[in-house]
Amino acid sequence: MPGIDAVAALAGVSTATVSRALSGNGHVSPSTRVRVHEAASSLGYVVSSPASSLASGRTKNVGVVVPFISRWFYSSVLEGAGSALLKNGYDLTLYGLTGGDDERRSVFEHFLLRKRVDAVLALTIELTSGELQSLLDLKKPIVGIGGPLAGVQTLSIDDVGVALLATEHLLGLGHRRIGMIGGESGFELDFHLPTNRRAGYERALRTAGIEPSPRFFLPADFTIRGGYQAATALLGDPAARPTALFAASDEMAMGSILAARDLGLSVPGDVSIIGIDGHEHSGFFGLTTLAQFPERQGAHAVEILMDQLHPGRRDPTPTNIPLPVELIVRTSTAPPPAR
């Protein structure tokens, strides 16, 4: 492992010049820049990150805090963020908040404070004011996905709007009896997502002159199994069942499709089903959905972080950036049965 002075010696310049040439900070003549790069690569020199960090105060690393890792949405965002960071020369240090409160506390009170990250990316985490404060105290760029988070730059889809669109799609097909499988309100990790999606659903109905019926709403836990159970209950009464179901996540929508089948109902013949997510499996199930694009969200968040880390690279960005969603119509939705 050669050091910077070996490179300097070989290139016939000072270590300062090597540092400048390799990092791109400060001016170096084109010719010496080339010499230095050649010397470095011929020696296989790679800068020591701790030494560089200690001297410069920058780490070329960003911390990503996630509530879960092995769920489609989070791991997809992670994938997008990771590859975007790599392209920018940054590492990604992952802080999972799975374990208990102790683990969570140690992340905020110890791990994130070690001066190991230049910025932090927080995925759909409802932070306590103490946690938020300790992040803000770092005086480092923070961006949240799924926000909004007070005082933090965030990206998020418009949960009310997306639910509105989904419900309107169903209304547009002629459905009047539309059920919803929502989120459990205790699901706090996602910023009022359950509440907002329900609000969008109800607003769409009311706008169409339909009073939402509590009998048509059932909360579930965002999983296939939860969706299956809720759909089974909602579709169970042949006399008074909805002709369409809007599920607040694709996994629940998939569970609903399976439940409908098991009840002997055809989708979309007897019941239409729409979800939210654009889950990787939604195509297989022929599910109509409002797709969000988690990988792009991750990449987008990284862009914002990079802009803040390298001022002058772009305009300052506003406080909460709405993220695009896209209605993908597949074969799970159609006009209601003739009756």
Place this chain on the structure above:
Amino acid sequence: MPGIDAVAALAGVSTATVSRALSGNGHVSPSTRVRVHEAASSLGYVVSSPASSLASGRTKNVGVVVPFISRWFYSSVLEGAGSALLKNGYDLTLYGLTGGDDERRSVFEHFLLRKRVDAVLALTIELTSGELQSLLDLKKPIVGIGGPLAGVQTLSIDDVGVALLATEHLLGLGHRRIGMIGGESGFELDFHLPTNRRAGYERALRTAGIEPSPRFFLPADFTIRGGYQAATALLGDPAARPTALFAASDEMAMGSILAARDLGLSVPGDVSIIGIDGHEHSGFFGLTTLAQFPERQGAHAVEILMDQLHPGRRDPTPTNIPLPVELIVRTSTAPPPAR
């Protein structure tokens, strides 16, 4: 952000003593240890990782290299490894090899060489000899999951054995016409996993006096959709269809269950289906499976790493450690139809 000398001053000792007291290296009298800890926490002192790393050569960080992030197996391992690392005071830096070759090269030639990690954990990655060499040159502990990897400590399930067990379960129920949905052989990222699982399947059949028929084997891509298509083909001919299907992954097995339904076949009445994985959704599908436990695998790998990082903590471990699997019998397997 107070420094170590602020703590030293407040505790009335030297910085050296603070360092020793906080890190646990070197002896400090119980009483001063307590004073130092109190001083540190009252000031909110947290060691600067770059400074500590530069001085000690240790980073308290491990690099994890993964081929994919958003797949159940990998994200589960990651979850287990992450929380185990956290408990040990280590950070986890994630290197995803999703992007193209350039990205991959930069990980091995640059990112991993920055002296940022004390060890590396490689998940089911078939490394080129050059990549392996550059890892070995780091002279740091490496452990692989899914191995074996020449010269590296690895953990892996016995792919031949697990396929053998799955097939034997089917044989034990009385099946003789057993099909398999295997892996595409081009799926190189997993060490010969497709080949090994097929070998176990064939060995079990031969031991039972059955010559495996190529017409009963179809490769797929480990996804639900792939399993669906393969199962549709395998079960398509009512005259000569297998009475049982062994899928090399749970996702493919789930696809098979859906395919069987769509063909009007009852599971397990007409056809039994078994998978490998213990996927989070396998319970929902009533799938009989050979469960591996990716989270535990991640935690286990971390244990080994910690043992190597803190010598004397436990015995040196052998070269390839077999991982436990467990047959979970649910409702997708039963004796073959009476005929």
Place this chain on the structure above:
DNA sequence: CTGAAAGCGCTAACAT
């Protein structure tokens, strides 16, 4: 058991 002091390998003023 504790303190003094010499670095760890780089970066960033400050000169030139």
Place this chain on the structure above:
DNA sequence: ATGTTAGCGCTTTCAG
């Protein structure tokens, strides 16, 4: 455009 040099904030001999 490039060189000189003083740290960055710790850890770790080496003494005592």
